[in-house]
Amino acid sequence: MSAIILKIPTRGPACHDFTHEVQGWLHQIGAREGVVTLMVRHTSCSLLIQENADPAVQRDLLEWLDRIAPPADHPSMGYLTHLAEGPDDMPAHQKAAILPVSLQIPVLQGRMALGTWQGIYLVEHRRAPHARQIVASFQPN
């Protein structure tokens, strides 16, 4: 099997590191040389490769995204019209537009060629709990 659907439960805005799940699956299928593609199947959360050392990076990043795309009840967001699902809905789509929906990571000698400080994250933008799905597909060279 060279494709799988990974499942990540979320409980509000946060970065979920799933680097080990991807690496573990690559090991399981005997992947050696190629590229792994990850695609999230939603439009209100994102994928991200970011620093895995200081948790403050993730906290500052989420805070910054909230300032670029504030909740719909913020005074500056009066122009929003997609409001049915609550004040965190449209900003989630906005964040999902500028953060990656798909990532491709080369695999060398069985391991993802990430840098030392790079982790792979699902970034949840919604406040309510969600069950998120990511499709992973491995393509050998």
Added chain:
Amino acid sequence: MSAIILKIPTRGPACHDFTHEVQGWLHQIGAREGVVTLMVRHTSCSLLIQENADPAVQRDLLEWLDRIAPPADHPSMGYLTHLAEGPDDMPAHQKAAILPVSLQIPVLQGRMALGTWQGIYLVEHRRAPHARQIVASFQPN
């Protein structure tokens, strides 16, 4: 043939859904398991995977992008120097830098593994009509 150039005519800022063109081409070439890569051949429009249900999402998204990267004749944009092609030119490059230029979508059993609410869009950032090209390439597993 496992690659094709799709052509989309545009008439000002808008989101053009071309999900069916991609799926139709994958069916035509008999694609089963693998990954389809899409890359837009321009630097003033973008690709995007976004919600395909409520059109208000696209409208709010374009409005938000205009506020992040306003036209060059907006008071806040006096620092811009790339002005030769008009006030919508440099903002188009700015939007094209933060929205995807390439997308990768896993294909399972002949169908793109998109979520229920995901559509594939070309997002036009320029005001004048343009003929846009997207390269699609399918890689089997």
Added chain:
Amino acid sequence: MSAIILKIPTRGPACHDFTHEVQGWLHQIGAREGVVTLMVRHTSCSLLIQENADPAVQRDLLEWLDRIAPPADHPSMGYLTHLAEGPDDMPAHQKAAILPVSLQIPVLQGRMALGTWQGIYLVEHRRAPHARQIVASFQPN
């Protein structure tokens, strides 16, 4: 060999065109039809496909990114907590979150199917000199 690590030395914020390095490598390995994947192994610089004609585009783009994600000593950034590496550190992570970390470019008849005005860039976000690495991997159709 269908993968390589390209190395780019940087000296402060700038866009480094490495289109020719990638195309040269594809020629060297005899690549004909497929997709080349590029992934940068860092979280404080980015990859980008942008206009290769007027250098003002790159200058305006870097200036705009500085306004979206100002240095940590800017009055508006008092909420940042990841400060250990200096005022240009957290903004570099922010820029790296919204610009691409990976790119995929279809290869047709041995050449990347880029548009006439598209170049491939490493965008450095940090002020100090860095030795950056990009993994390139070619997947034939």
